[in-house]
Amino acid sequence: MNFINENIVTIVTFLPLAGALLLLVFPRRARDLRYFALGISLVTLLASLHLPWHFQRGADGFQYEQNVSWITHPNIHYHVGVDGISLWLVVLTTFLMPLCVLVSWKSVNERVKEFFILMLVLETAMIGVFVALDLFLFYFFWEATLIPMALIIGMFGHGRRIYAAVKFFLYTMIASVFMLAAVLWLYAHVGSFDFLEIQRAIQQGAVPGFAGAAKWLFLGFFVAFAVKVPMFPLHTWLPDAHVEAPTAGSVLLAGVLLKMGTYGLLRFNVGLFPEQARANAGWIVALAIIGIIYGALVAMIQPNIKRLIAYTSVSHLGFVVLGIFSFTQIGMDGAVYQMLNHGVSTGALFMLLGMIYDRRHTYDIHEYGGLATPMPIYATFFTFIMLSSVGLPLLNGFVGEFMILSGAFLAKQIWGILAATGVIWSACYLLWMYQRVFQGPVTNPANASLRDLDAREQISLWPLAVAALVMGVAPMLWLHSISPSVTVALKQFEAATQASAPAMTHLSNAFMTVFGR
Amino acid sequence: MVVPLIILGTLSLIGGWIGVPKALGGADHFEHFLAPVFQAYAPAEAATHAATETAPTEDEDRGLELALMGTSVGVAVIGFGAAWYLYYKRKDLPAKMAASAGSVYRLVLDKYRIDELYGAVIIQPLIWISTNVFWRGIDVGLIDRGVDEAAAGALDVSDGVRQMQSGNIRSYAGWVTAGAAVVIAFMVWRGLR
Numbered sequence: 001m002n003f004i005n006e007n008i009v010t011i012v013t014f015l016p017l018a019g020a021l022l023l024l025v026f027p028r029r030a031r032d033l034r035y036f037a038l039g040i041s042l043v044t045l046l047a048s049l050h051l052p053w054h055f056q057r058g059a060d061g062f063q064y065e066q067n068v069s070w071i072t073h074p075n076i077h078y079h080v081g082v083d084g085i086s087l088w089l090v091v092l093t094t095f096l097m098p099l100c101v102l103v104s105w106k107s108v109n110e111r112v113k114e115f116f117i118l119m120l121v122l123e124t125a126m127i128g129v130f131v132a133l134d135l136f137l138f139y140f141f142w143e144a145t146l147i148p149m150a151l152i153i154g155m156f157g158h159g160r161r162i163y164a165a166v167k168f169f170l171y172t173m174i175a176s177v178f179m180l181a182a183v184l185w186l187y188a189h190v191g192s193f194d195f196l197e198i199q200r201a202i203q204q205g206a207v208p209g210f211a212g213a214a215k216w217l218f219l220g221f222f223v224a225f226a227v228k229v230p231m232f233p234l235h236t237w238l239p240d241a242h243v244e245a246p247t248a249g250s251v252l253l254a255g256v257l258l259k260m261g262t263y264g265l266l267r268f269n270v271g272l273f274p275e276q277a278r279a280n281a282g283w284i285v286a287l288a289i290i291g292i293i294y295g296a297l298v299a300m301i302q303p304n305i306k307r308l309i310a311y312t313s314v315s316h317l318g319f320v321v322l323g324i325f326s327f328t329q330i331g332m333d334g335a336v337y338q339m340l341n342h343g344v345s346t347g348a349l350f351m352l353l354g355m356i357y358d359r360r361h362t363y364d365i366h367e368y369g370g371l372a373t374p375m376p377i378y379a380t381f382f383t384f385i386m387l388s389s390v391g392l393p394l395l396n397g398f399v400g401e402f403m404i405l406s407g408a409f410l411a412k413q414i415w416g417i418l419a420a421t422g423v424i425w426s427a428c429y430l431l432w433m434y435q436r437v438f439q440g441p442v443t444n445p446a447n448a449s450l451r452d453l454d455a456r457e458q459i460s461l462w463p464l465a466v467a468a469l470v471m472g473v474a475p476m477l478w479l480h481s482i483s484p485s486v487t488v489a490l491k492q493f494e495a496a497t498q499a500s501a502p503a504m505t506h507l508s509n510a511f512m513t514v515f516g517r
Numbered sequence: 518m519v520v521p522l523i524i525l526g527t528l529s530l531i532g533g534w535i536g537v538p539k540a541l542g543g544a545d546h547f548e549h550f551l552a553p554v555f556q557a558y559a560p561a562e563a564a565t566h567a568a569t570e571t572a573p574t575e576d577e578d579r580g581l582e583l584a585l586m587g588t589s590v591g592v593a594v595i596g597f598g599a600a601w602y603l604y605y606k607r608k609d610l611p612a613k614m615a616a617s618a619g620s621v622y623r624l625v626l627d628k629y630r631i632d633e634l635y636g637a638v639i640i641q642p643l644i645w646i647s648t649n650v651f652w653r654g655i656d657v658g659l660i661d662r663g664v665d666e667a668a669a670g671a672l673d674v675s676d677g678v679r680q681m682q683s684g685n686i687r688s689y690a691g692w693v694t695a696g697a698a699v700v701i702a703f704m705v706w707r708g709l710r
Contacts, residue, residue, distance in 0.1 A: 167664070236661040297647040298656055 008050050009064045009080045012090065013127045015044045020120035023113060030112040034105055037116035041097040044123065048094040051087055058484045062133060076193055079134040084485030085266065085336050086130040088478055089259055092343045093126050096255045100248035102460035103351050107247060107358050108156060115156055119248060122148035126256050130263060135183045136193040145257060146172055149249065157244040164244035171237040175227035182220030185213060199272055203496065218276035221268050228261030231321060232291040235314045242310035243363065247354025254313050255347035259339045262320045270324065271489060274496035281325045288325065289418045291318030296425030300432065306363040308433055309349050315422055316342050322419055323404035327493060331407015332486045333479055338400030340478065341471060345389040345397055348464040352382050355457050359450050365433065370442035374450045379438050381461050386430050388468040391423055396471035540582040
């Protein structure tokens with residue numbers, strides 16, 4: 001048992017990579033490749049479930065830690081571990097991966113081997129980002145996600161895929177360079193890449209020249225994460241990348257890659273530079289709220305369904321950033337929870353869009369209409385997932401949005417009021433789109449005899465639908481482990497900024513009572 | 518539609534009996550249904566405030582409740598009767614009334630055209646602004662154009678600089694000479710200052 005606990009993070013991280021290496025030597029028989037990729041991703045999912053299963057709830061700090069020297073000079077460690085915040089993001093990644101393999105079953109027919117190898121390499125890189133506790137290792141995994149994702153878009157995408165892939169790559173790459181500069185500055189002044197050591201050094205004021213550099217370090221990290229989130233006005237790579245990406249690429253892009261940005265903001269921007277985070281919260285929240293409203297308005301009028309859903313991510317991730325920078329327990333809990341919710345509901349929406357694309361090869365809303373008649377099962381799944389994205393009570397989106405808005409209200413009422421309009425906008429753009437695509441008579445004869453979802457497609461959707469319901473009804477299953485880690489982060493934050501957060505016990509207690517402990 | 522209406526009618530008949538008000542001699546099971554949820558968080562001062570306030574006597578309370586009940590039942594009965602008369606007994610009447618009311622009838626039928634007003638004042642402008650200002654203007658026109666221009670600019674600059682690498686030794690010698698001349702000119706200028 002000890003061996004497993006000490007190595008589980010490494011096992012989960014590198015299982016997909018090992019699978020990818022095995023795939024290299026496989027003969028090019030598409031069927032075998034698919035089953036093998038599915039098997040590997042399922043084994044990874046099972047292994048990752050060890051993490052929440054044996055997680056010590058309420059314990060401070062990181063668990064399943066592993067820290068070995070990797071390169072002695074410069075002093076780089078292979079240091080990994082999870083806390084309540086990263087724990088579920090790892091599970092979200094491993095949970096989405098088998099579903100991505102399933103939705104790619106028939107839609108990827110050429111270069112199947114390359115596709116699944118890239119997917120598995122991407123999985124390792126994504127998990128690595130969430131578990132890395134050494135800034136060099138983090139940066140390594142962070143950049144490592146770019147290559148497979150850009151290749152997936154560029155090789156397996158639609159129409160203007162090369163343009164989208166290059167744009168995605170350069171946008172994120174250029175922004176990441178600022179983070180690299182900040183990381184190197186920290187190394188030069190602390191002598192370590194280790195997240196915990198750097199954090200301790202900063203808290204003790206033992207970093208020479210930190211006072212002057214803190215602002216720039218904060219911005220360096222912030223730019224890299226803001227592009228990834230993406231925050232207005234750095235979001236324009238996202239619609240292009242989504243529209244051209246194959247379905248599985250979109251699912252992982254929206255489901256996991258965007259969370260890397262918000263995770264980074266929470267872990268590094270707030271964790272390492274609390275004073276700067278406090279000082280800059282005003283304009284960051286302003287950008288988040290602009291993102292919520294602007295993203296929703298632009299989503300509303302998109303003629304292309306996939307572009308529409310892409311812009312909704314700008315809006316939804318604005319909520320997450322708002323929750324983080326509300327610096328309240330309930331708001332930050334909600335932000336972490338909303339990251340998971342967005343992964344489930346937007347991931348499912350992109351899967352649904354992929355299924356209709358497989359049949360009609362278009363995302364144009366004008367091409368559709370009355371789809372509920374030929375495809376009732378599809379329409380039912382779509383309704384359910386759409387409502388979870390809108391934030392209907394009893395489904396997951398509601399819990400996250402409610403907590404974030406509560407936190408925003410506590411921090412500053414006007415933030416809560418403005419952001420709450422986002423809830424209305426999300427109902428506007430999704431219901432309007434639903435009306436145009438699914439309701440009324442079938443106007444386009446090409447849609448009249450579309451076949452409904454087959455067993456494989458339904459199997460790939462059920463886990464997400466169930467997750468949306470369970471996460472909406474029993475959020476404490478997740479918040480139990482998220483909340484203590486947020487408390488730790490918030491305590492450190494308050495100690496550094498010498499300011500107590502607005503009273504939040506009343507609301508969060510009420511919340512706990514309603515949803516059970 | 519008949520079967521669902523029968524089911525709903527039966528259910529409302531049952532539902533009504535769960536909450537027979539005290540005024541009619543029943544026990545209202547719904548009244549305090551959610552009380553435990555709020556008990557723990559009810560602000561203490563509100564509770565004491567409510568206690569000091571003089572509560573209305575039982576009889577006053579009962580009279581008011583009965584009056585309210587009577588009114589609402591009366592309104593329902595009148596509505597029921599009017600509907601029965603107009604749509605069952607004298608089916609010709611509604612059309613005549615509509616004709617005699619003219620434009621007022623149209624206005625009511627169109628729900629005072631509130632939807633049209635809302636569409637013209639709020640929805641259409643919002644869609645126009647979202648499409649032309651936010652999406653085509655800011656998103657595509659400003660931000661994305663800036664990104665694309667930056668990329669194109671990098672290509673153009675490289676394309677210009679590339680011309681220097683012609684492979685022609687004589688032109689390289691020319692560049693070296695020109696560079697040397699610039700350096701010497703700079704040094705002379707520094708020396709003169």
